[in-house]
Amino acid sequence: MPVVSLTSTLYILVLVSSLAALFAFRDYQRRRGLPYPPGPRPLPLIGNLFDIPKEFSWLAYLRFSKKHGMIYFVVKGLLTEAMAGDVISFHVFGQAIVVLNSYKANKDLLERRGEIYSDRPVIPIFEMMNWQWNVAFSKYTESWRLSRKLLDRGLRPAAIAAYRPLLQQKAHILLSQMLAKLDEFETHLNHLTGSLILAMAYGYEVKEPNDRKVQASKAFLQITGETSLPGTLLVNDLPYLRYVVRYIPDWFPWLNYKPLVRYGYNIGLEVLHGPMEFVRENILNGTAQPSIALENLQETEQLEEPEREKAEQVIATALGSVYSGGTDTTASSIMVFIVATLLRPEIQTMAQGELDAVTGRERLPRFEDRPRLPFVDAICKEVFRWRPVTPLGFPHATTEDDVYKGFFIPKGAVVISNVWAIFHDPVMYPEPDVFKPERFINPNGTLREDPVLASSFGFGKRVCPGRHLADATMFIAIASLLSVFNVMKKGNGTNGGPDMYPFTGKGLSAPCPFTCSIIPRDRRAEELITANVPEQ
């Protein structure tokens, strides 16, 4: 007996080693001997599964990047370090993951070679929830192009400029809500960004602070953030698992995805169809308000079936993607501003001085004031840099084999932009962990433009279509808040360091719940708020 079992063991060993050697040989042939970008040594089969942490992976990627490629050189007699490990790679169950840690590598690949770097990886959990319709997760296909064209048209700078009165009105509502319930600032910020997108996209007016449509988009983005990155869910790293998970009993740990899939599936349907049904009903009743949906639906009227149905599907998917992707990102960025103000209160005083000089405290700030508010603008820029809410952007995928700096990047590789690494490079941004809007002010007091900051919104063909809206919303919300409110630490404690305000560490990085005092600056501020409450 023991002899038979020894023989079988030997057979298995020989088979496994031969298969491994065959795969290694075929992989070597495919790479034409070129190496993959540097990275930690993978273990057999599972690869680097345990090297990629489930939380704050941008920090781990930055560490690996330094470990695998810091170079040192002398500038003006000083020993200077720079990152050469700007492209690193990992393998998880045979899937190549390439992380781009510098602005240059992201521009070179995602933009200049955009034709082969603009796909999205298949994320099994999203397919299980039936979320492939979403523009952000869609493969690089013709239907993505159609939805994307609609979004680029509806959210282009000229279109956003036309929405300025609406943006100002929403900012004034924010101020009045803050005044009424000072402690509920997070709810008010979600209301601001959610109601703005729902009004623009569907002509839907949010009335309740906890409106169901706003909650649904928040839930959608939260699931996205918590499940999309490599290393967060086993089923994403080992896609074949999706075919067996339905047979796994509910009590089984790690692989019980059924509740998540059910929840995500329902939220997905709500986001995709809910607001569109609202618009269609209103068109029938003759009460539809101007919106991107209405404008596009009217254009489809002259089409015949099935073209008309297809066009309506493009509108629903494009707007469902905007509604699900644009709410929480902007609201979280304004929350970052509040945390930054708590850490550096003098920033608030400086910005208020600038605002008061422009408005004379006779009125609230407007978009036309922006050129005369460089410091407020610098605060918005520094918020994006200091704590980017999407520190790893959203993963791209390659559609062809490629070679960069002598390294092989295979077709189907997941490509991640480490925006955090770009924004925390001490050579480009000295003292990167300090919130310092001053870094964007020129010695003559004007605003210093920094093209690198655009990285907050991704790269190439998949760059965020909502970036102009996000930028405008951030400016008007921050300028309006600063002009009438003081943000202060609650109680009489010290302001502490950045660790006092922890951030979430999966996909989307937003401040964890915190308390603070947001109170009107004085009687004049209260009068300005109440005099500007829009009629609803």
Ligand code: HEM
């Ligand atoms: C502070 C606010 C925001 C940030 C930081 C942000 C960031 C991003 C990033 C990093 C991407 C991925 C880009 C890439 O793959 O290279 C993205 C994609 C996207 N964003 Fe935003 N975004 C914000 C606001 C918005 C808003 C307001 C909207 C809608 C009005 C929006 C809609 C989208 C959509 C639909 C995509 C998918 C694009 C595609 O795959 O073609 N985002 N965003």
